[in-house]
Amino acid sequence: MATESPLYQRRRAPTAQELAGIPWLARLQPLERERALDELRVGDALPGDYVCRVGRPVTYWFGVVDGLLKMSSDNAQGQTMTFTGVPPGGWFGEGTALKREAYRYNIQALRRSVVAGLPIDTFHWLLDHSIGFNRFVMNQLNERLGQFIAAREIDRMNDPDLRVARSLAALFNPVLYPGVGQVLRITQQELAYLVGLSRQRVNEALAALAAQGAIRVEYGGLRVLDLQALRASGLTTTAAG
DNA sequence: TCATTAAATTGTT
């Protein structure tokens, strides 16, 4: 059964393997790390579960240890707009956590996922005490800014193959999503939801990208062979390269 | 461990 927030209802202590999938822990000094580990929680999210909802006060800074989430928002007409997917290694919500405001997006699990949460007070304590943590958050904000600008370009593209390629490149971003690696676990249906195309069209686009040698289509996922090709697909090559 | 079955995912129309 889908729940409102798995971090409240299916909360537990993280396993060692799950901790290994949290990228910023390695940036902390021993004392900082100790405090973070004390407060860090994980929860199992089922498909459809809300990790957080628009308007709710910020309680956690969230991260994906395993699985796949989607970030979306509902407009005035009641239609849902999906902004991006969040694969393993991704952390989000630092903007609203910094300001202690309300969440500005809905975050829902697309598939069974393991979600981690750092309580907002601990988040602020780390900001006040840890240089390594500050570097991580700053780098995170900077990288995400670049991704949102790229996302605007994607929205304006009308070629489905290009939209799929660029969206995939974003999901394979090693800075924002270090847990992904060479293989992204995502079904073609899930990718279709994220990109806003039919599964058939996504299937066709993936076949084209595979023919270009940019990716390899695998059962239940995709292997990236040439990330630069994904990022640059559709761009005309100039003398400058 | 292996064989059988169910479920999930893919490829195609």
Add this chain to the structure above:
DNA sequence: AACAATTTAATGA
């Protein structure tokens, strides 16, 4: 949207 083919996961001997 529907269908068949393929792959994986689950089950039990």
